[in-house]
Amino acid sequence: MESTVVTRLSILGHPQRLAVFRLLMRRYPDRVPAKELAQALDLKPNTLSTYVNALMQAGLITQERVGTSLRYAVHMEAAGETVDYLLRDCCRGRPEICSPLASLAAGGDSPITDRKFNVLFICTGNSARSIFAESILRKEAGDRFVAYSAGTKPRSELNPFALDVLEQKGHDVSVLNAKNLSVFQGADAPDFDFVFTVCNQAANEECPAWTGQSVSAHWGMPDPVKAEGSDAEKSLAFQQCYGALLNRIKAFTVLPIASLDRIALQRAIDDIAQSKEGASA
Structure with missing residues (x-):
């Protein structure tokens, strides 16, 4: 798992690949057409293709063909695994820093209170x-x-x-x-x-x-x-x-x-x- 996380972090360390991932995260659970991604991020189609291929190889996003259009979405399980691994590893001995986030990653055991x-x-x-x-x-x-x-x-x-x-x-x-x-x-x-x-x-x-x-x-x-x-x-x-x-x-x-x-x-x-x-x- 550690090597997978290292690969994913390396992929996300590139600002524009991170921008693609963040946009898809905001649009989840939508599958976003490649053309729309390119327009929203002001990227050339071949440049976007390079970025999404890297994200797919790392398992962070998925691809689906609808007619002649390629559409992309965040692989939420993989993203969750990556964050969970980081929190569990980096928080050893420092619960005062990570405990609120770790609680969410572990399943979020605090319900929202009943109010307006x-x-x-x-x-x-x-x-x-x-x-x-x-x-x-x-x-x-x-x-x-x-x-x-x-x-x-x-x-x-x-x-x-x-x-x-x-x-x-x-x-x-x-x-x-x-x-x-x-x-x-x-x-x-x-x-x-x-x-x-x-x-x-x-x-x-x-x-x-x-x-x-x-x-x-x-x-x-x-x-x-x-x-x-x-x-x-x-x-x-x-x-x-x-x-x-x-x-x-x-x-x-x-x-x-x-x-x-x-x-x-x-x-x-x-x-x-x-x-x-x-x-x-």
Whole structure:
């Protein structure tokens, strides 16, 4: 195992290979097309190919062919083994340094307490998907969750089709507005228990490290703002997006959060992103 860990650390010691691995970790459990990886990291296709081949040989990522597209994902078991090995080895005699991390790597035996949780949904424009998610969670379980949303590059106004859908579903749109992610990075910002990215572009970007131990996940959704055609066709795209997010959030709100350890909770949230009920049509 030691030689494997040494190889993996050597591979990750290269800044751009590490950047590929980090992006795939943020997008987990998605399988990300090679073209999207190259665009997000500003890499030439042949350069990206060299990096992903090295990561695959080290067992850190996996590859899948879908049609003519190659898609990549983090090999989470291998990543977990590597971190676990490091913690168990380096922490001998120094539990005051490593014990919190070692506890997580060993399985996370401390469940999140039963209380009202702060949840942040992030997308790029904060004009549709993250606004949908914020509104749905507030309506479905506002007694147990405080919902927020923000954008990495927010638009000045909310999308009118999104507002129409929310009004049709009985949401109060007067409390909504597009916000920059920086709003939640100050000293007075709430501590978030859960942080979800709901668009691929936002997940591909470097998001801030949140204080505390937020559980984060990627719930990527197609952008309804990019829908083309008649107003009816565009409206349908927003309705489908709303419906998919509604299914995911309903599944999230019924999780027994207080009785799950952090590792089990993370897996459950990742599974929601992959469920057919939460898929966008």
